[in-house]
Amino acid sequence: MDLRIFTEPQQGASYDTLLSVAKATEDLGFDAFFRSDHFLRMGSADGLPGPTDAWITLAGLARETSRIKLGTLMTAGTFRLPGVLAIQVAQVDQMSGGRVELGLGTGWYQEEHAAYGIPFPREKFARLEEQLAIITGLWSTEVGKTFSYDGTYYQLTDSPALPKPAQAKVPVLIGGHGTARTPELAGRYADEFNIPFASVEDTERQFGRVRAAVEQAGRGPGDLVYSNALVACVGKDDAEVARRAAAIGREVDELKASGLAGTPAEVVDRIGQYEAVGSQRVYLQILDLSDLDHLELISAEVQSRLS
Template identity: 55%
Template sequence: MDFRIFTEPQNGASYTDQLELAQAAEKLGFEGYFRSDHYLTMDDRNGGMPGPTDSWTTLAGLARETSTIRLGTLVSSATFRHPGILAIQVAQVDDMSGGRIELGLGTGWFEKEHTAYGIPFPAKRFGMLEEQLDVITGIWGTNPGKTFSYEGKHYQLSQSPALPKPVQNPLPIIIGGSGPSRTPALTAKFAAEYNAGFATIAPLKERIDRVRAACEHFDRDPATLVLSIAGTTAVGATEAQIDTRATAANSTPDALRHGGFAGTASEVVDKISELKALGFTRVYFQVMDFHDLDQLDFLAREVIPQLD
């Protein structure tokens, strides 16, 4: 299995906060540092100060100030950017990182942040997402010297030079969600990785079965798809540490034991082992306190070595 750190900077984190956490994660041997793509906090305890940071601007900076850790979004919203622009941004940041970028892409769901920043929020967005995937992969997959055109309901491109290209070919795309049919189909067609959401065990087998069935429908080997899971994290050697970290995540230890990664090292190892038995090979530890580097150290020293 491999292990990544996942953050929610919209709740209150500067670029410097994110850089320090990403560099600490890299030093401790985590495989990736990923961030959400939001412009408004859902946690009003501090008002989201100092304000939002743009995900791809941030990742561009991190690309130049890290050297080995993989970087990306979980996930970018299809409502925030035109797919042609996003294809350029992601390809450029991949070049800046030396080929360490992954693109998580979804429909977007948080209407309030769209209203706050004047971003259109259509009632129906899944068609936009599907066309964005068509456009982005079409641009990246067009041979050098050729052009790319596309005629869709939401997006039209004519004779695009389809540049620049990412360093990686193909650049990994992550799709997640719990939809019963359209999400599995898009995953099978476009994704290197399916993220099943947060670590509540009960619904996961059904979600995995649907995605694997979609792969088979499109004549794709399900084994070529990485299965990943995320979970808000509050771990520690004592119950006091666990409680403090759960509080920082605006939750409780009991809630996170059920739907995240919380408790002692042995408790978290047992839960991840259960997920591994279901077929998951990648874990995103959602860390809510950017300044609690001791929790990353605890995960790296006490949890991950037991799962190698």
Template identity: 60%
Template sequence: MTLRICVFTEPHRGADYDDQLRFVRLVEAGGFEGFFRADHYQAMGTDPGLPGPTDAWLTLAALARETSRIRLGTLVTSATFRLPGPLAVMVAQVDRMSGGRVELGLGAGWYEREHTSYGIPFPPVRERFDRLEEQLAVITGLWRTPVGESFTYRGTYYQLLDAPALPKPVQMPAPPVIVGGRGPRRTPELAARYADEFNMPFKSVAETARAYRRVAEACERTGRAGAGRPPLVLSAGVVAAIGRTEAEARRRAAPLHVKSALPPEDPVIGSPAQLVDRLGEFSAIGANRIHLRLTDFHDLDHLELIAGEVLPQLDSMPRV
């Protein structure tokens, strides 16, 4: 099985819709599996992120009508941003607009500054994870409710009474749900209970392997395998700054050294061959899918370089 490669982007750093449309068309033409984007309302650090943020699901709806093959989704939508009922409607509608190509990454939310800037409540971390768990239950419950039946949910934070559970997505029984993160306890449990994919974002191969083991243990505890559910897709986020020369790679890596609110990462800075080697290491620990984070929407040559010199080498990569 070939390692599946998606592109992950951060439009809040400074990309309008036209920038994203130009980029996603090249992603599709280049043979990547999917285009995933962050869901943030503010740039991090001192960069203003001009011209400003674009709403993730509004953008993905438009891109769904401009593409025909690639998967589209978020890494990740924050559970603090939207109520779960309307979010389920929104994602199902975009899934229909795309012909069944949407995936929902959902997380607890972590960047306090964007919440205070835009008046979005930012509860303590325990409550944010409790809300995330309820949102996962509500969204998957709405999607999986048979047509003609209603959905009721009584939680601590969300209550739904006789929801018609419409519209239905194209993908049945539901679009894939992605849960990810570095958390050692609740994140693996939520992934085991609700997700189709677990994503470890932008850490070393060794740290990612430990996270995969925690998720496997959570799947055992929750009885996921015994319930007849398919195994979790295991994915990794990889930050890439690749060049034909060392100088070109260093130029592309320059934004990675700017002070940021993000935790430390483990980027691949160097040649296409170095990126192929790193992808092989992730494949060897069980990764099925890689989300390559590219920082510059205007550097289309970077995207073409990876499509032309990295993707073709993955077909022959040994799989575990």
């Protein structure tokens, strides 16, 4: 079971804060550092000092880390043209020595689009399908040849399809709770399927839909990694769990029901329940980015107990 650290910087984090968490992620033996791609806070957080751009952040971290994977859950398809995004991700992959993964979704948070003047189209899923075809098509085009695409929303003519990523294939993550189009796109394009903030039962059902879509697309059952994203709130005892829950404005019982909360033994058991229904990787959503002791505890007492 891989454990990855997943951050939500729109809630309030500078680049220096994210760098500290990324370095701790690497030093403590976690597999990867991922971040959301949002430009506006959610809930009661003040969001200070303001938003940071996901791919600018990852470019910086690419040069200041050496081992961990770096990626997004999820880059919003509304934020960037697909050709531009293909260039950005390929460049960051080169800068990292081949450690980047691209999570790509439709974009959903209408308020952030209004706040920063970003168009919020109705036909987001249809656009995402074209974006996936373009990005993967650009990367897979042989050097010296060109790539063209004539879609409803995007047209590319004789693109040199450069630059190429350092990796032969940048892993693409698709995720969500949708019961039809999401599994279908994952079956065609994804290297990993991620379901965020889902119960064990909902996880099992959604993984089943995606496996069926993978088979329908003519791919093998081992072609995808299946993963969860879950909020983490771990303490050495009940008092520490309660303190960490209060620090992020959440209730312990709610976190235990919907995430990974409790003592290390409780959290290991909970992860085992997800593993039993097919989860191979967990993204630990860390909401208090100043609490590096939290990461140390998870590394020492949770990660060490997982196979």
